[in-house]
Amino acid sequence: MPVIPVPCHETDLPAQQNQAQEDARFPRSDEHQSRAAGDQGQARKRPQAIDGLTEKALAFSADDRVKERRAFQSLLSARCKSSDRSVMVLSRPNGLTRARLGIAVPKKQVRLAVNRNRLKRRVREFFRRHKPKLAGFDMLVIVRKPACELTGIQFHDLLEFHWARIARCREF
Numbered sequence: 001m002p003v004i005p006v007p008c009h010e011t012d013l014p015a016q017q018n019q020a021q022e023d024a025r026f027p028r029s030d031e032h033q034s035r036a037a038g039d040q041g042q043a044r045k046r047p048q049a050i051d052g053l054t055e056k057a058l059a060f061s062a063d064d065r066v067k068e069r070r071a072f073q074s075l076l077s078a079r080c081k082s083s084d085r086s087v088m089v090l091s092r093p094n095g096l097t098r099a100r101l102g103i104a105v106p107k108k109q110v111r112l113a114v115n116r117n118r119l120k121r122r123v124r125e126f127f128r129r130h131k132p133k134l135a136g137f138d139m140l141v142i143v144r145k146p147a148c149e150l151t152g153i154q155f156h157d158l159l160e161f162h163w164a165r166i167a168r169c170r171e172f
Contacts, residue, residue, distance in 0.1 A: 060128045066102035066138050075102060075140040082165035086147040089162040090140040091169065099134035101127045101141070109145045119143045122152060126159045139166070 066072060071094075078092040094100060103123050105116040123141050127134070147155060 060101075060124050063098065064100055064127075064131065066100045066140065071100075071138060072102055072140065075138055078140075080166055080169040082162040082169070084158070084162075086144055086150065087158055087162060088142040088144075089159075089166055090142075091137050091166045093136060094138040095136075097135060099127070099131050099136065100138045102139065104140065104142045106142075106144075110143070110148055115148050119147055119155075122155050123159065126156060126163075130163060133167075134163075 066075065075090050075092055078090040080091045082089045101124070103120050105119050107116070110116045110119065120143075123143065127139070127141075141159075147158075150158065
């Protein structure tokens, strides 16, 4: 059998493309006839409001974060807290018209960054959905290692339980 040389460098490739290979993926005979050229279909409509709130009101912006060290320290000394072996939630009035959230997932507790980030995303999503009910309070959520073993629904239910306990604490 003769050996066929295979091009291995850019200099071995032709500079111009063959015009016959314009759209070789689908031959024209198999093309869908009812669609016009370039028609991508209608864009899906996104929901504009949930329970009368706009999407922007439910977003998690920089103003919704507890950023200052002093605010974190005051939350750590908060009297209103709820905890179990997976999560600890601390709350304190902030004197503002909006709720703010701080999240702590210690590296010693949750070793992999993938798991830490997943837990933080879940907490942020839960906070974002419940933000109108929490207005006027700062919340600090400390997540521990056993939370990694929970499914998304179990973690959501756990946060729901702690949010309800914090809400009762705030009424006194």
